[in-house]
Amino acid sequence: MSHTLVSVKGMNVHFDKPVLKDIFLTVKKGEFVSIVGKSGVGKSTLLHVLAGIHKGDGSLRTPSKVGFAFQNHSLFPWMTVNENLSFGLDEYQDNEVQEWVKLLELEGKENHYPMQLSGGQQQRVALGRALATNPALLLLDEPFSSLDTHTRQRMQEWMMDFIQKIDTTTVLVTHDVEEAILLSDRVLVMKDGTLEKEFVVPFARPRNADIRYSEPFQKLKKEIFASY
Numbered sequence: 001m002s003h004t005l006v007s008v009k010g011m012n013v014h015f016d017k018p019v020l021k022d023i024f025l026t027v028k029k030g031e032f033v034s035i036v037g038k039s040g041v042g043k044s045t046l047l048h049v050l051a052g053i054h055k056g057d058g059s060l061r062t063p064s065k066v067g068f069a070f071q072n073h074s075l076f077p078w079m080t081v082n083e084n085l086s087f088g089l090d091e092y093q094d095n096e097v098q099e100w101v102k103l104l105e106l107e108g109k110e111n112h113y114p115m116q117l118s119g120g121q122q123q124r125v126a127l128g129r130a131l132a133t134n135p136a137l138l139l140l141d142e143p144f145s146s147l148d149t150h151t152r153q154r155m156q157e158w159m160m161d162f163i164q165k166i167d168t169t170t171v172l173v174t175h176d177v178e179e180a181i182l183l184s185d186r187v188l189v190m191k192d193g194t195l196e197k198e199f200v201v202p203f204a205r206p207r208n209a210d211i212r213y214s215e216p217f218q219k220l221k222k223e224i225f226a227s228y
């Protein structure tokens, strides 16, 4: 039985107007949950609350070790792939970093700088860096949205395999409903600061990316869009 890792109760955030309104969310250990919704509805704000970057009014329980990857990579441009990956590790462990390089499919790029990498490679370094400290909770904010369609699809497929190999709990924010369904156990629709609807993704893991062309997948996608 997996236990509750994240618990948010009655969470409110007010900027110049209410941005999060009475949010309730629980995530179990090992789950992959996506939050989808239109731009400006409060998705990033909720992730920031989960990361402890922003403090809201309400009850919040999260693990202390959280990894965070944003849309714009946020890599250190003056550090190589190896240096970016080992940033945040207590001590540099060569074999550990080497393992990450392999898992992230970055072999041969260890001593390259971010500007020498493709967008997809940069995004994988950012993911690796968020994960290298072995966080109990991984928070991803539109991690693939700056990539072109083809690279984004390849990254989604890579991510499908990747999450089978690592042992973590993930909350992903995306406006790409197909990406959310492919990767998640549950998809939550956020609307105007509230979590309006929950969809349980019925496809067993490991999944094949071709599932996106299947009828049940397209039906679920349509249902989620209808609730936007």
Ligand SMILES: Nc1ncnc2c1ncn2[C@@H]1O[C@H](COP(=O)(O)OP(=O)(O)O)[C@@H](O)[C@H]1O
Pocket (backbone or CB within 6 Å): 015, 016, 019, 037, 038, 039, 040, 041, 042, 043, 044, 045, 046
């Ligand atoms: N630091 C801030 N100060 C004031 N308003 C903010 C701040 N961050 C976000 N907002 C506002 O809160 C709303 C939700 O923003 P955000 O959470 O970034 O939405 P999303 O990620 O869904 O696009 C928007 O209207 C945005 O302008």
Ligand SMILES: [Mg+2]
Pocket (backbone or CB within 6 Å): 043, 044, 045
């Ligand atoms: Mg956002």
